[in-house]
Amino acid sequence: MTRLTSRTALVTGGSRGIGRAIAERLAADGALVAVHYGSDDTAAKDAVAAIEAAGGQAFAVRATFGTDGAIEQLAGAVAAELHRCTGSDRLDILVNNAAVSESDGGIEAETPAAFDRLFAINVRTPFFLIQRLLRQMGAGGRIVNIGSAVTRIALPGELGYAMTKAALATLGRNLANEVGPRGITVNTVNPGPTRTDRTAFLFDQPQAAAMVSAGQAIERIGLPSDIAAVVAFLAGDDAGWITANTIDATGGSYLGPKTLG
Template sequence: MTDLKGKTALVTGASKGMGRAIAQRLAGDGALVAVHYGRDAEAAKETVAAIEQAGGEAFPVRAEFGTDGDVRTLLTGLTAGLQGLSLDILVNNAACGNQETVRAGSVDRLTPEQFDEVFAINVKAPLFLVQAALPLMADGGRVVNISSLATRVALPYQIAYAMTKGALEVMSRTLANALGARGITVNTVSPGATDTDVTDTLRDPEIRTVLTGLTALGRIGRPADIADAVAFLASDDARWVTGNVIDATGGAYLGPMWAR
């Protein structure tokens, strides 16, 4: 376990899935965690309750990305919850949850409206959240952005989604260079197929078998796998790591499996 006692963190999209696991891990390491959610207040309350039952501290903060004033709304709730404390860790995990938008992303089916939606949530919101949060962020802070395996594996039905994650990785490197003078590190974690309650495709046994067979470590990822990588980057152990992409896919699509 890393030591985050006395630290504060904001995890976007923390009501479910990987975001919930990340929030729980950072809280378990001692951080006060702002649990961001868009629409599902009950799920966010469950995340907060789980953290508190484990002895941690957390509070919910609502803002629906992709709507007018989304970042301003989030910052208002965050500032109120921090009660004068600075922000030490920002995890940009929230991503477009509309599976139809993600899955309908082939070049012959993608609509301008779907394109705008996924970029607004996956790129615009994280960028302007960082911008807005910088006055609250302590020197030596941490920014961790969640990308995707889709940036290095060409999946034709995810062209817009993959483009947003590629943009996020470029943003991370640029911010790492820009914020280094303040000792703020900016890194990216890139998950592959991960077992969460929001990943519908992994409920298909045939798809699970195929994806497992394409992964060097021979299984589907778990939310805790991603949360542990984020916790490392959020900790003092990663103080000399910035501008990097950490591949947390278990070695997905590394090469032909018959060669083993």
């Protein structure tokens, strides 16, 4: 597929899990992808190598979100590498995927330090990264924020995390109205239960997988590729009339009883 040929993309948290699947899919569709990562050099190299082995183009960029100067460090590195590869620092697609999601245990167990870290990485970073990178985006630009089904489904121990993802959805809706005159779209994708390297310990247990699957309209655990497909659509030309939306990409998680009996 070549629907994103000549496009450039940045995927934050792109070396593992859903982020890696998104980076691989955008590259498979023809984009040159900057794979951001925080600390795992091996995972980043593996992600880039996999993209290149499949015939795509990618490079890795490191920045530790939540630390001083991380946004400018990332933006500068991406601009320099894009210019080297294409002769321009133009960025067409930004996917804000990087986030921390440690269980906070609910309001009784939350601490100011943990709360501040959640918002620093999950809200403040994408906000100011968008601010910094908008100068490199032109008409047809795409911003996709990765939210979470926990903004719809109240799960124990996810209060602080859910608040950050709700803030991200609000950011997307309001920002879409602001940048729409420039021809840039902004959307949010909310994954549900998804099997990644970090959740495999749970979803590889037959009882847990069966319990979660039973709560789905489509009775299986989601895959990173399921989310990547939605992001790839939003990044392409066919989604040019879709903006300010939050897309529930959960397979129908927890919609209610399937029968009346």
